[in-house]
Amino acid sequence: MSNNKKSFLILVAGGSASGKSTVVKNILKKAGAHDVLIITHDDYYNREDDLTMEQRIKINYDHPDSLDNNLLNFHLSELLKGNSIEKPIYDFVSYNRSDKTESVNPKPIIIVEGILVLTDKRIRELADLKIFVESDDDVRFIRRLQRDINERQRTVESVIDQYLNTVKPMHYKYVKPTKRYADIIIPNDTNHSVAVDVIAGKIKDIIRGNNNEWFIWKVL
Numbered sequence: 001m002s003n004n005k006k007s008f009l010i011l012v013a014g015g016s017a018s019g020k021s022t023v024v025k026n027i028l029k030k031a032g033a034h035d036v037l038i039i040t041h042d043d044y045y046n047r048e049d050d051l052t053m054e055q056r057i058k059i060n061y062d063h064p065d066s067l068d069n070n071l072l073n074f075h076l077s078e079l080l081k082g083n084s085i086e087k088p089i090y091d092f093v094s095y096n097r098s099d100k101t102e103s104v105n106p107k108p109i110i111i112v113e114g115i116l117v118l119t120d121k122r123i124r125e126l127a128d129l130k131i132f133v134e135s136d137d138d139v140r141f142i143r144r145l146q147r148d149i150n151e152r153q154r155t156v157e158s159v160i161d162q163y164l165n166t167v168k169p170m171h172y173k174y175v176k177p178t179k180r181y182a183d184i185i186i187p188n189d190t191n192h193s194v195a196v197d198v199i200a201g202k203i204k205d206i207i208r209g210n211n212n213e214w215f216i217w218k219v220l
């Protein structure tokens with residue numbers, strides 16, 4: 001397969017546990033996994049090999065500096081040129097990047113999701129569509145508490161402490177202000193199926209070449 005025009009890049013931001021990955025997974029289900037690549041910004045948290053576990057736990061993971069945006073910017077630029085990348089893999093249990101990487105090939109539609117994915121101008125400028133997923137703070141806190149205990153092996157106390165000390169203040173300082181860059185805002189307190197249908201419809205148009213501006217990934 002060779003591409004005669006770059007992939008269509010979608011960035012999906014929103015507060016922690018607002019439902020970004022759920023929305024993106026549902027878009028993928030509707031639009032088809034064959035043509036859609038999903039990347040999570042979490043995989044680009046900085047490598048912290050030189051720190052002890054105690055020191056890693058204390059890092060502010062809701063500050064833009066905790067993420068390796070130079071690497072994400074490079075990887076996205078490569079994917080948009082049609083090149084493969086070796087994507088890092090993040091491990092929430094060890095609070096560090098895993099030693100393994102994943103070979104990732106470009107696809108016609110690339111979606112990157114993460115709380116801070118709209119903060120870096122270089123990455124925003126690569127994007128063709130920017131989305132912000134929004135849910136009330138209390139809804140997000142409850143969802144995060146359940147998820148972090150079930151999936152990230154955290155205690156109730158650690159989730160509450162982290163939320164009050166860094167997650168909430170950083171949300172207001174860095175995450176929420178990026179809503180102004182979004183082309184589409186998805187309300188996700190309850191149901192997001194209409195928004196997902198609309199976005200999946202646009203993606204299918206792009207893949208089929210029915211979009212005036214984008215005719216991409218011609219298969220020779």
Ligand SMILES: Nc1ncnc2c1ncn2[C@@H]1O[C@H](COP(=O)(O)OP(=O)(O)O)[C@@H](O)[C@H]1O
Nearest residue numbers: 016017018019020021022143147188189190191
């Ligand atoms: N519309 C919704 N209604 C109910 N639960 C939801 C909804 N969207 C997401 N969730 C749940 O909230 C939790 C956090 O969602 P997730 O998509 O992981 O958020 P994010 O990627 O923004 O951190 C998950 O357990 C998910 O199943």
Ligand SMILES: Nc1ccn([C@@H]2O[C@H](COP(=O)(O)O)[C@@H](O)[C@H]2O)c(=O)n1
Nearest residue numbers: 015016017042061062092095114115167
């Ligand atoms: N070691 C880490 C790294 C990040 N976090 C938290 O993850 C949140 C972002 O992921 P979402 O799926 O919730 O968008 C972010 O708020 C960090 O606080 C962590 O707890 N531990």
